[in-house]
Amino acid sequence: MEEVDVEPAITNIPAASDGKHLGFAWGPGDILTYETLYPYASSGVRGSGSLYIHEVRKDEDIYSPILRKLFNESHHIFVGLQIIREDLPSKNKKPQFVSISKNYRSVIRACMEELQQAAVSTKVADVATQYGNQVSILLAIELIWNLCEVLFIDAAPAGSLLLHLLDWVRLHKADVDEKAREVLQSESPAEHRDYWDVVVSYVLQGRLEEARQMLVKQATLHPAARNMFKLMDTLLSKMPFYNPGGTQTLTEFDVKWRHWHEEVDRCLQDNSFASNPHLELICKILVGDEDTLLEHKGLLSTWYHFLVTRLLFCHPTVKPTELHFYAQSCMTMFLDMSPEPLDSILLAAFEFDIHQVIKDCSIALNNWWFVAHLTDLLDHCKLLQSHNLHFGSNLREFLLLEYASGLFTHHSLWQLAVDYFDHCPEFGRVYLELQIERVPLETERKALKVLRICEQRQMSEQVRSICKIMAMRALRNNRLGSALSWSIRAKDAAFATLISEKFLQDYCAKGTFSDLDLIDNLGPSMLLSDRLTFLGKYREFHKLYGEKHFSEAAKLLLSLMTAKIAPRSFWMTLLTDALPLLEQKEVIFSADQTYELMFCLEELTSSLNTAAVDADRPMQVRRPITKSP
Structure with missing residues (x-):
């Protein structure tokens, strides 16, 4: 087994006393913990237990x-x-x-x-x-x-790479913009205490145009130093930036940048800004002086900002394969303590790992x-x-x-x-x-959502499981129509038979069918089980009788018994339903049909006489079909 990279974090469970024995139960994403009556490990005294169960969540977000x-x-x-x-x-x-x-x-x-x-x-x-x-x-x-x-x-390749890294730093070091707004909204921006911090921050991020605009305000206050500010403005404006979409090659850009860098270095060596420490500081940053950059950790704030600034003013054509060297050295120079996890992650990225x-x-x-x-x-x-x-x-x-x-x-x-x-x-x-299978099915609406997902993916086992659960729940709540619908959807013949029996018992007790819309529209689904077929056909008999199609009704009623579709316990009810048809003025049953009807009655009577246990007593309809006028 592999060793873990870091020690697991300790989770303190409130109200769990020291030394108490805890039980737990794993869930899909959480753990339930509880105090038990298990004896103390040291004293052997039984614990009192706690009324609380604590939920430890793996992901709170x-x-x-x-x-x-x-x-x-x-x-x-x-x-x-x-x-x-x-x-x-x-x-x-x-x-x-x-x-x-x-x-x-x-x-x-x-x-x-x-x-x-x-x-x-x-x-x-x-x-x-x-x-x-x-x-x-x-x-x-x-x-x-x-x-x-x-x-x-x-x-991004060399040249473009630095431009992307500059955008990256600017996006994640936006505090300079807030500080700049505060400075510019003051009565005298050039005399604001954060003025030079804003200018230097702009330069460190390569935002030289904004830095030039800020320096104009300072130059206005000091007319005597106008030439010095003008020289700095020229240096800032002449700094070349690589244009990936332009005609200039990377080599041509590198030559141009080196010429500019040499010009800035000459100004520094000539002490052109010696009388103004702020401008001299900016000049040192432009030549990429590492000591000067490290003196302004507060404005850089992070080692990766220091890295990008150093690349900007020292290695603007850095290649992706060279990044890891500069990243490692910058992190070592900048950090005074061991790196945080974020530092290690960023360093691994710069190393292309x-x-x-x-x-x-x-x-x-x-x-x-x-x-x-x-x-x-x-x-x-x-x-x-x-x-x-x-x-x-x-x-x-x-x-x-x-x-x-x-x-x-x-x-x-x-x-x-x-x-x-x-x-x-x-x-x-x-x-x-x-x-x-672990999704709780609190409502039929949610169950239908889960079912649709399973049906779309041909997950037949899960479809049957969900339908059985919902059918059983509906049956417990005495919602026979819903229970039958779910059992048909599950293609569960045994459960459909059970619910069909419930429908027939309910009919015998009340004399009417519940959920007529469902039974009337069973269609081919009634073939799922014999009892369901009988339920559908028996309801069809009632419809034919109600519409006064007596011949068709009589034929269907007889076929339910002769084809052995009707349960034996229901034959007496069917024979009782045949009485109003026999009493009609016109002849409904033919001689052969009447003979078959009598044979069914004789068979039922014989089975009742020979039965040892009266477990299959025929059900009687409380209110039989009334004779049609």
């Missing part, structure tokens, strides 16, 4: 109304991804995969914003803390997903949503083909099965899980068959 939207929306994206044609060339599918990845991220962003609003509006401290924790998790998820999109799905990213995320995150959907997308991009698990299923299917199994524990999200199982070709159907 599926019970969050806001996060439920994440599951619902991502389900639609997942289903859309599965129908992308396999025969399309990879080049044609790449834009679709990138678009799908962005759709996933937009759903994450929408949920994050809603959680932030909910955290602000709630007045309950614990709830606000819970929402805040969920926002932090979603922020980390979106950060990792975005990086995986850049490195694996879009697979997809499987390590998925593994670390599976350990660090509290549910399977992220790893299941990301792995599915990467698998469609043909990036996981070489990785199969030793117990059969591949990595994609394993994670999807785990995620879908968790959804099945929820009262409404279980319907989403069905589609995930459908797209797991190896074990999906087996999992679905096992999980669908």
Whole structure:
């Protein structure tokens, strides 16, 4: 057995006293624990037991109304991804995969914003803390997903790679925009205490146009230093950025960038900004001085921001294969303590170790949503083909099965899980068959939903099981029509026979049939059992009699006895029903039919006389058919 990568988290169960013996029961996604009367391990004294049963949930997120939207929306994206044609060339599918990845991220962003609003509006401290924790998790998820999109799905080459990484950092380091708004809305922006922090932050993110606009305000306040500000503006405006759609090659861009870099370095060596420490600081950043960058950890805040800034001003043509070297060195230089799980995940991504990213995320995150959907997308991009698990299923299917199994524990999200199982070709159907049987059938509406799912997938065993459960429930509630309908749907001949007997007993007691619409429209279903056939034909006899088709009614009544379709216990009732036909003014029964009728009466009388046990006493109709005028 393989060793676990990390020690399992300890769950404290409230009200469970130290030393008490706990019993537990496993559920599909939860565990129920309870104190028992088992003696103390040390003293041998019996425990008193507790009145409480504690529910330990494996995944709390599926019970969050806001996060439920994440599951619902991502389900639609997942289903859309599965129908992308396999025969399309990879080049044609790449834009679709990138678009799908962005759709996933937009759903994450929408949920994050809603959680932030909910955290602000709630007045309950614990709830606000819970929402805040969920926002932090979603922020980390979106950060990792975005990086995986850049490195694996879009697979940006040298030149374009840095542009994507800049967008990645800017998206996840948005506090500078809030600070900039605060500065610009003040009476004197250039004298605001955060003015230079905003300018430097813009430069660190490569947002040089915004930095130039901010510097104009400072230059206006210091006319004597106008030339110095103008020189800085020139350096910022001349910094080249690679244009993937342009005519310039990567080599030509590299030459142009080096010329610009040398010009900035000359200005620094010439002490062109020595009289203004803020501008000199910006100049040092532009030449990529590592010590200067590390002195501003507060503005960078993370090692991966430091990495992208360092690449921007030192290695703008970095290749994907070189990223891991710079990432490792930047993390080592920036962090003063051991890396957090998020740091390790991002480093694994920069090292292009997809499987390590998925593994670390599976350990660090509290549910399977992220790893299941990301792995599915990467698998469609043909990036996981070489990785199969030793117990059969591949990595994609394993994670999807785990995620879908968790959804099945929820009262409404279980319907989403069905589609995930459908797209797991190896074990999906087996999992679905096992999980669908655990769905509680509280109402007929829900039972019909489950039944439709099973029928669409030809899951005959589950169809029969559901129908039997619903038929038995209806029978217990004395709803014979519903019980018969479910038993017919289950094709359960024995149960249909039992319910048909109940209908006949009910008829004998009341003199009328209940649920006439159902019995009148049995159609071929009445052939499921002899007793059901008799019930349908006997009701047909009543209809013929009521419509005064006496000859057809007499013929049908006689055939029910001579063909042995009618139960022997019901023959006396049928013979009683024949009396009004015999009393009609016109002759209804022919001589042969009358003879057969008498033979049936004689056979019934003989069997009653010879019966040892009176267990098959004929049922009598309380109100026989009245004679037609």
